[in-house]
Amino acid sequence: MKKPITLGDILAARKRIAGHVIHTPLRPSQSLSDHVGTPVWIKCEHQQYTGSFKLRGAANAVLNLTDDQKAKGVVGVSTGNYGRALANAARNAGVRAVICMSELVPKNKVEGIRAQGAEICISGKSQDEAQKEVDRLVNDDGMTMLPPFDHADIIAGQGTLGVEVLEQLPDAETLLVPLSGGGLLAGVALAAKSINPAIRVVGISMERGCAMIESLQAGKPTSVREWPSLADSLGGGIGENNQYTFDMCADLTDDFVLVNEAQIADGIRAAYVDDQQVIEGAAAVGIAALRARLIDNPGRTVVLSTGCNIDMSLHRRIIGGEDVDLANEAEQDSPTSEGA
Numbered sequence: 001m002k003k004p005i006t007l008g009d010i011l012a013a014r015k016r017i018a019g020h021v022i023h024t025p026l027r028p029s030q031s032l033s034d035h036v037g038t039p040v041w042i043k044c045e046h047q048q049y050t051g052s053f054k055l056r057g058a059a060n061a062v063l064n065l066t067d068d069q070k071a072k073g074v075v076g077v078s079t080g081n082y083g084r085a086l087a088n089a090a091r092n093a094g095v096r097a098v099i100c101m102s103e104l105v106p107k108n109k110v111e112g113i114r115a116q117g118a119e120i121c122i123s124g125k126s127q128d129e130a131q132k133e134v135d136r137l138v139n140d141d142g143m144t145m146l147p148p149f150d151h152a153d154i155i156a157g158q159g160t161l162g163v164e165v166l167e168q169l170p171d172a173e174t175l176l177v178p179l180s181g182g183g184l185l186a187g188v189a190l191a192a193k194s195i196n197p198a199i200r201v202v203g204i205s206m207e208r209g210c211a212m213i214e215s216l217q218a219g220k221p222t223s224v225r226e227w228p229s230l231a232d233s234l235g236g237g238i239g240e241n242n243q244y245t246f247d248m249c250a251d252l253t254d255d256f257v258l259v260n261e262a263q264i265a266d267g268i269r270a271a272y273v274d275d276q277q278v279i280e281g282a283a284a285v286g287i288a289a290l291r292a293r294l295i296d297n298p299g300r301t302v303v304l305s306t307g308c309n310i311d312m313s314l315h316r317r318i319i320g321g322e323d324v325d326l327a328n329e330a331e332q333d334s335p336t337s338e339g340a
């Protein structure tokens with residue numbers, strides 16, 4: 001039986017990963033504060049090593065392996081931020097990492113992960129086929145599979161972000177948290193509410209298919225149609241046999257908010273123009289929600305800006321004010337990302 005995750009696990013994670021991650025700045029945003037009429041801070045976690053918070057969970061999970069597991073190495077499936085994070089965490093711990101992905105994954109993403117020191121294993125035409133290769137490495141080579149969100153050590157690692165925010169701003173009233181598989185929200189909300197039960201946690205995702213929100217509405221893990229979105233890191237399902245994040249998101253989230261593509265683009269643009277931050281779509285959903293006035297009575301608010309891995313030509317187009325709709329562009333090769 002699974003054991004519930006506690007603040008103690010998060011504090012242990014914090015000790016374990018100290019030195020492997022940086023404390024990211026909490027930056028007051030004058031323009032967002034003016035816009036909503038209440039003080040707003042941006043937690044600049046997009047400045048984390050590897051360009052996203054996913055390093056916290058990955059580092060915690062890798063460092064918490066037994067010596068035997070470390071000797072045999074880790075394996076994961078990811079085309080995005082989690083792949084980079086796991087590769088980096090493993091390299092720093094001197095552990096072999098294999099990241100499996102399908103043939104359809106674009107070259108720049110493959111190279112981003114290879115650059116972090118992982119072995120890349122390209123197999124099949126879908127994420128599911130890549131998963132078969134993972135199963136083989138686990139069964140034949142004794143490697144350890146580390147999933148992107150539904151794992152106690154990953155959740156505890158992401159929770160260190162919540163502890164850090166409350167140290168930086170003990171009287172925060174509302175946290176705006178991007179939501180996909182829910183590892184981030186589960187960890188951050190557990191940490192924040194253990195420290196201050198009155199704090200409000202809002203999960204924010206994109207209108208184009210948030211599997212967690214639809215699953216919570218359906219009362220069980222549900223898959224959603226995948227659309228190309230500016231918030232590509234928020235794509236993907238929550239897993240049919242979800243162990244942790246479904247229940248934790250149900251228990252710990254006060255509100256859910258959805259933003260559309262134009263609002264996400266507006267968030268990316270505002271982060272750049274007003275706050276000098278280059279962030280990706282998934283990281284912009286909180287700023288987007290505030291700017292679209294989708295958060296009632298936010299109070300002293302912290303927006304988690306979670307990642308910066310965005311294609312630079314796409315960023316340039318958005319900053320230039322172009323009305324980008326990726327659904328109209330990606331038809332030819334649209335490899336649906338698993339979002340992590």
Ligand SMILES: *Cc1c(COP(=O)(O)O)cnc(C)c1O
Binds near residue numbers: 054185283308
């Ligand atoms: C993975 C990711 C998220 C969502 O995290 P989950 O734990 O899957 O909910 C948000 N933002 C960025 C940049 C990400 O890479």
